[in-house]
Amino acid sequence: MKKNLTELKRCEWCRGNELYQDYHDHEWGIPVRDDRLLFELLILEGAQAGLSWLTVLQRRESYRAAFDNFHAAQIARYGASEKTRLLANPGIIRNRLKVEAAVLNAQAFLAVQKEFGSFSDYLWQFVNHAPLVNRWANLRQVPAETPESKAMSRDLKNRGFRFVGPTICYAFMQAVGMVNDHILECFRHPENLAADNAKSQARKRDTRFTRSQLRKTR
C-alpha cells in the first residue's frame, strides 16, 4: 500500500507549511553539483540572514525573476540602475547590503569558476567531495556551524564573498547536501531511503516471480 505523505516521519522544522514540506522532501540535503543552482542557494541563504527560511522560500520565484534566474554573468554586471530596480521590488528582501552582496558574490563566483573550473569543485573540497551524513536523533543535536562551515566561510570571505558567515555557510551546506542533517527517524535520512529502496526492489522481484509463475500455469 502506498504510504500517505502526511503520515511519513520527517524533520519537524518543515511541519505545518506545504511549501516548506515540499522543499524538505524534494530538495534539502540532496547533493547539488550544478553551479547555477549552487549560486542561487548561496544568494538565498545570504538573503535569509536575520529572517526565516520560509520568508525567503516564499519569494524564490520573485528572486529568480528579479535576478536573471541567478545567472552570475549577468548579475556581476549590475550597476546603479539595476540595484535601484531591485530595491524597489517588493518580491525580494529589500536590503541594500544584501542586494550589493549579490552583485559582489556574482563577481567572486565567476572568479572561482575561472580558477577551479567549476564552483561546485571548489565548494565540495570543503567536505572532501562527498556528503557528510550525520545521525542526529533530534533537531537539538544539529549544530549551527562546524569546522567545515568555518573553513568555507573564511575562504569565501577571502575571495570577496559577503553574507557568508559560518552559520549561513552551514545552512547552505545542509541545503545543497554537502552535509545530510535529516534526523534519523526522518524518511529522507539516507539509511531510511536505503531501506525503502531495498523493500521496493524486493517487491519488484516478487512481482516478476508472480508473473513467471502465472505464465507457467497457463
Ligand SMILES: [Zn+2]
Ligand atoms: Zn528530514
